[in-house]
Amino acid sequence: MNVEDFFNLLKDAVLLAGIYAAMSMGMTVIYGVMKIVNLAHAGFMMLGAYFAFELYYLPERLPASWVERFPLLGHHVDPILGATLALPTFFLFGMGVYWLLVRWLPRSDQPTLASLLLMFGFWQVLQNAGYLIWKNEDRSIFTARTISPPLHLGFLSFSVDRLVVFLAAVSCVVLLQIGMKRSWFGMSVRSLIQNPLASQIVGVNEEKTRRLAFGLGASLAGFAGALLAMLYTFSPDFGSPFQLRSFVIIVLGGLESFSGVAFGALVLALVETFSIQLVPASYQAAISYGLLVVVLLFLPKGIAGLLEKKWRVA
């Protein structure tokens, strides 16, 4: 591997890390506030992908007379715009799911089995509803950007699609960071993560924050799903490898910290990108799963040990 290859792989890893960070943020928000490992994350991501897909191909479905009357409808909705629209849509959807299912779960300061099984069952419902609606076919969103020639910067070459997705993901993550630092909601979320009891004493409305946090988690998952749909083909089974990656990332990052997520995303992206040099491509899928087990093996105290180490460094 020469220097140019190395830097190109490094660039690939950074681009990948951007989208990984965006997709894991939703899981961290939900975990942090209500200690629920959102196993329906994959379902939300899958719906986000199809949301962008349906919006993009909408003009071809609409009757011709409508398009004639309203020429605006004839335009394809760019997946980036689709992803942005996914944010409010999935926010409402997530709050609906919270209202319908999640709020009945017993509260706990650590993940409960009931929450795990509930979210898992809901994922199965979403996934198989997806199979009923969209059938078991691989779909992709094919835009003008998909085939446009890569940009060159010195010896680095950037695929336009990946660059756009990276920029969208990173701006979302940055905006989220600012929101978490500045807004009342962000402060409520962070205080609930730190100390639920104390934050209630100082006037944080726990129920409302939980509802909003679940909505936010779902909207980030939908957003990430729509972005990923630009890069990969998808089927109703789309989210499951990314869901496990999200979990690996938030475990690496210490589960409740937003900056930890960025760190975890970078680690996983680096490992995945550079392992192509060593491991045959057909075993690629096992990398993130393997990494999860490796993290467990080398951090025998599990997540708590990881957190302690992180604090010691910081």
Add this chain to the structure above:
Amino acid sequence: MAGGMTVAMPAGSSRRAQVALAALPVLALAVLPFAGMPPDYTRILFTALVWITASIAWNLLGGFAGQVSFGFAVFYGLGAYTAMMMMNRGFSPYTSFLGSMSVAVIASFLVGLPTFRLRGPYFTISTIGVTEAVRVMMNNLSITGGASGIHIEEHAQFHELDHYYSALVLAAGALCVSMLVANSRFGLALRAIRQDEDAAADLGVNPYRCKLWVHAIGAALTGAAGGVFAHRAAVIYPQDVFAFNVGIFILLMPVIGGIGTVWGAVLGGIVFVIIKESLVARFPKVHLLLYGALLVLIILFEPDGLAGLLRRLAGRTRILLGKQPA
């Protein structure tokens, strides 16, 4: 109430009743093929018995010890593959089933040694990683035939009843193990771990070791179930026996039936096979949707599963009966 019927039967006096309760259906199933049962029913019962075995096995770890694993497909698949490969090398099917059990036990330690360092829910998630990693590996290894699967090379004469009785013996054995564990010191230790791991450790239980052992027992039974299944199926594919869905099904049955009870696991297995057999051919995706919805409903409304529902209904009828003037 006359007859001394109490809601919770004391463990000592009910043991004989429990054994009788278990022996009756097993005996009934044993004589059923001679009572003119149609061959198609034999096949369905075979399937049911294999799934019930896996359900009981999962319930030992997930129900009694409270450690939910999504990864039992690993043992099921390894059992199926081991049996297949041993039979192809000239071992008798029954020796091969023992081989399945041993391989599954070894695998259970390989999986359990690192993952049981994690507490409850984190263990659960790590099992998702393990089962996916194993599936990817089995899809690519050449020794197992890769994605194109593996089949029995020498066909002995096919006796439906052979398969049926091996499944029945296995399921009955699993039921015995489950009842023994439920009534033993070991079972008490497992329940203590489920309720509070730290408190159990303070009382002199070694949670790590207990979990490893019950995981191994569950794996052995699941591996044997995989072997029995493979012997009848004659062709197996990694995407079938190692499928993530297999792990889900194995987990769903006890949850539907009633997690942590001997009979809940059996009940869940029966309900599962009924739904599967009546829906899977006509609506291949709907039955998964239904299981997902069922899981959601059970968690929200009846966390003790069908067994809990039955117990509650029985309690209500008893109250109704008790209120009636004698």
